[in-house]
Amino acid sequence: MIKSQQQLKQTIIRNCRISDAKYADNYTLCIYLLKMREFYRWEHHVPFGTKLSNDDIGNWLMQRESEWDDLEDQDFSNIEINGQKISHFDSEKINLNLEENNLIYSAGYGTYNKPVFVLADLISKTSFEDYQLYICGKEYARELGAPPGMCQDNDIFIRQESLQRYIWEKYEESHWYNEDNALARALGCYDFKNKPQESVEQMAAVEADTVLYHEIGEIQSNQIVGNQWSEMMVNIPRSKTEFLLRAVKDHLADAKSTLPRLIENNDESQIHFYFANFTAMRREIFPSLLQAYQQWLNNKDLSTLEKFSAQSDKHWQSVAQTVLNLYHQKDKTNFKQINQYVMKNML
DSSP, rough: SSHHHHHHHHHHHHHHHHHHHGGGGGGGGHHHHHHHHHHHHHHTOOOOTTTOOOHHHHHHHHHHHHHHHTTTOOOOOEEEETTTEEETHHHHHHHTTTGGTTTEEEEOOOOOGOOEEEEEEEEOOOOTEEEEEEEEEEEEEEEOOSSEEEETTEEEEHHHHHHHHHHHHHHHTTTOOOOOOOEEEEEEETTTTTTTHHHHHHHHHHHHHHHHHHHHHHHHHHHHHHHHHHHHHOOOOSSSSHHHHHHHHHHIIIIIIIIIHHHHHHHHHHHHHHHHHHHHHHHHHHHHHHHHHHHHHHHHOOOOHHHHHHHHHHHHHHHHHHHHHHHSSOOTTOHHEEEHHHHHHHH
């Protein structure tokens, strides 16, 4: 048993806040404020559907940003468990000491290579195909990004609470638009207006399947591009090329796993929500898939989606391999040719 769970939580919370201090300014202002609203909701245990006080959020936000100013130049702390100091990125070793406490820890890198840490209740640990699947429950420490799914080697972590909060963020975001789009259609499959908590839970139960198969796709795509891709992404400055290559990698992962699974399930809410999360850059380099979705909207015939699902696997794998070749052949600080190549090889 862990002697001091509270000390463990505080160390991980501090590491989370250091990560936020270093990387929070990567978000656009609108996304940052939306994420901070939901981060406030999580920290203060405010139920979904309960209106937040703008004054309370404003005061909390100023305090948190002031704290970040003091933490921005600090180093992450190792995790100490029963007198043993373990690297904060050594999830496997840390979890060997946590499982008897029904806790799970995960550390890795998220969008913009932001360090991501989480400590949560361990709901279940099961073998799934070639993967070890961890279902995470209530979260005791998390950073601002809080991705619903994470993978490390062949370990997959599905974060139920973060998935629910991500869905609620999307529901809040939907109020920005007054139009019939993929997000509105996905949310329209549930009764958010009258049953917000129940709707979030129902939708999260469905979308956990999509998260799982995307993480499987991430693992499979990592096996194709290897560590060279991670090295390249670390060296890319914040630019259009960075977003292009993230889109390429996402398309490759989805071609390997997510799209075939969506087609197999043939669940309208899942398909709508997948395209609701189609970022602008993903749309730009894969317009034919968006067109296939529009056709599916008209006739509910999966054949066009199936066509591009099969076609996209070879295409994005080829694009990713060529990008790596260009990266190693040319000056590694000059990404102009990579950018031009990807834009010429849209699908």
